[in-house]
């Protein structure tokens with residue numbers, strides 16, 4: 001799926017942009033099992049976080065990390081269930097969330113995703129910000145079942161809502177709500193305590209990402225366990241704070257663009273200064289995010 005060459009260029013891009021969200025170039029890691037509620041677990045490993053539901057019907061997983069992680073995920077599932085994995089739900093098309101699809105697909109797991117995830121995986125893709133190129137995925141990696149706006153899976157006594165979040169991190173994002181367990185997997189529309197990555201080359205927009213996080217907030221309460229695309233388990237308080245930050249940054253960036261300020265003028269104001277302590281573990285990340293926000297939002301100002 002990814003050539004060695006694109007990995008090398010990706011490393012260069014990481015050095016330039018240094019997004020912790022994208023720092024998962026290591027494709028193997030131990031799977032850490034975090035039991036949540038009502039048979040729903042969070043798995044952390046390499047790549048995006050998993051949600052796992054185990055129960056009488058079998059096992060459902062959300063996201064598949066990398067090809068190299070399929071055996072490790074399967075073994076970790078065996079540690080909490082003697083039933084097979086029936087469904088894998090993808091949060092979006094990115095390689096660090098769908099890389100295990102082919103292995104699970106060949107093992108008979110049915111893959112479910114929002115329709116645009118199928119469309120993007122079935123054709124050539126780029127992630128421009130990382131200078132990465134992708135060939136179409138093999139059949140076994142592609143979703144078997146897709147939905148446009150919403151779908152519901154009734155499984156393990158849970159109502160699992162699948163909700164499309166348009167034009168956010170990408171144009172393929174879905175959140176998965178395990179209603180009775182009060183657990184939500186947000187995919188990469190939310191990454192805990194880092195600035196977000198809006199993949200504009202996959203149809204993402206900052207305003208869509210704000211709307212996506214508000215949709216997660218609207219489906220949450222004080223007890224909700226929120227599984228972010230990357231990073232440790234989160235909650236409504238942290239998510240709410242991140243929405244306020246994104247809304248303020250959207251306001252500052254739009255104001256600068258409408259005042260005719262160049263990107264350099266905008267960056268010279270250090271527009272993320274009051275948020276960097278929370279969202280920028282590395283010093284350059286505020287500047288990278290402000291640059292991305294400016295380049296994203298100016299697209300909608302040009303006539």
Ligand SMILES: [Zn+2]
Pocket residue numbers: 092094169188
């Ligand atoms: Zn992603």
